Amino acid sequence: MNLVVQSSEPIAAAHVKPLVALARGGQTHCVDERVLRIADADPAQRPDIEAYCATHALDYAYMPPGQALRDFGLVAMDMDSTLITIECIDEIADFCGLKAEVSAITEASMRGELKNFNESLTARVALLKGLDASALEHVFNERLRLSPGAETMLAAAKAAGLRTLLVSGGFTFFTERLKAQLGLDFTRANTLEIVDGKLTGKVTGEIVNASVKARTVRETCEKLGIPTSRAIALGDGSNDLEMMAEVGLSVAFRAKPVVRAAANVAFNHVGLDGLLRLF
Template sequence: MDGSAQRTLLITLTGRDRPGVTSRLFGTLADFPITVADVEQVVIRGRLVLGVLVAYADGADIGRVWTAAEKVATDLDMEVELATGRTKSMPRRRGRLHVTVLGAPLKPAAMAGIAGRIAANGANIDRIERLAQYPVTCIEMDVSGADPEGLRAALAIEAAEQQVDVAVQFGGLHRRAKRLIVMDVDSTLIQGEVIELLAARAGCLDEVAKVTESAMRGELDFEGSLRERVALLAGLDAAAIDDVRREVELAAGARTMVRTLKRLDYKFAIVSGGFTQVTDALVDDLGIDYSAANTLEIEHGKLTGRISGPVIDRAGKATALERFSREAGIPISQTVAIGDGANDLDMLQAAGLGIAYNAKPVVRQAADTAVNVPYLDTILFLLGISREEVEAADAADATPPPAT
């Protein structure tokens, strides 16, 4: 069949979803001299919409195909819509982007604004799918015909106005190949800042918190600010570290995120401006593959107020990302970095995808995308992993093996 000048018939079936609808339609169409040009299917609340575009040569008796499709719909108690057309060629759509929208709640006005911005940028929405309905609603759209940077900038403005999160990523292999996750620790993987927990026990919390906040905003040199804060801890009994280690709480969804990505054979790394005395326990607990952090110097059972070895600062985090990438044999372009403070900026910009997680404004502006809900596992949705897939994998792991 000559693909340069083909007639087409679009068959759209709508009705209650049940097993066998797709096979029944294609089994019927198999009796005719036609080819399949495109297929789209979606199920919403048990209602199926199946669209099949078939191509046929001039002179073919398409009336018989039309009648057969109507009979399938009648037998299945479904509605059918048929439309003929002509196309010179039907190439695979190129330049696809994934636009992911996160909202808690997600309101119609937000979807209207996002869709409007996509249209205003001359792009088309080819497919829409829900990836999750809790703890946030996540909708993903396949978009074609858009300039990535222009669309990302436009949607960032709309996301801020609508108070939702929007990510724009290249489709296909660009997205699927991200196999190394590198994450900040304090206020990202875990709740709060370890140095402030230690400072509370040393009686200098207010002083340390002020310096921490300035450093996170990028107003102070990180290494200098870290040494200044650690110096305030001099004389603290090392046993306080054990207390803090037990007090540390993972961010909501952190364990789910790490567990799911490890199942999918992702490599997982943490890099922290905090301390190995705490991060080493996280490595053991979560099965993390790589880690880098600072080490508090301890002498005679007490903190000296100094750091042992080189400081992991903003540049050090990016260097660690590159090292983890080499050790894992994974290109930088296939990495995802997640962080919240100015100390993470170099790492976020070096990674294939940089995600600002509940971050300061300067970090949100510099990152590829931002997540502003307090659930770390929502990052799975940005990687195209649905809530249903996560739950199905959890259920499978919880099922005991059959007796032998």
């Protein structure tokens, strides 16, 4: 396998020899100053590589030689804390003075401590009852930011022929605006019920939980005429695990421990454009 080591800063030359030795690898190639590729690396050495990279704030991945981004046909992304830096529901709750309470439920849910996502989401949305819907616009315009490397990653994926899917346990108010802004192909999310300009504290339609996310990935692949093995999924929370298990390459982005442990690749330090440097 190729061992690809990445950093948010230039990789110091002093790291090269220890990494090659730990990887039991062969030829090295500095893709750029922040990326080192080691050929013929032994995946059995993963625990040693994991320990070294964790100590030195490096990200690593074992990748099949010769694999290219264009070998895939779809990149599926979670929204909150993945494509964007915030959890939208937490920021909405801030407008009614309940951010701490809602954030605590969100965190527990994303860590996998709350097994029923539907109940978790329903409880959080109920706390928003009566809030003026203008709060959603404020969150989008004033607080929502793309994660580092997001636009670079999306542009390269599109150039390589991949279609894009934003599939979220969050809300259509945000996914539809991001779809228009970023030129995404497909979106799926929850719809907040709004009556007379105020949130009712309810969502309408089927809740987009872990199994619905996975089903959406499968259905999108069917629509594109590709197997799910030709899809890439990026996520950070436990409700992303099922869709990540469906695909050929799963990437945990600034993710909870349960997600990092299950994913093919974990980016703890680099941006979303780290995906491009794997190939």
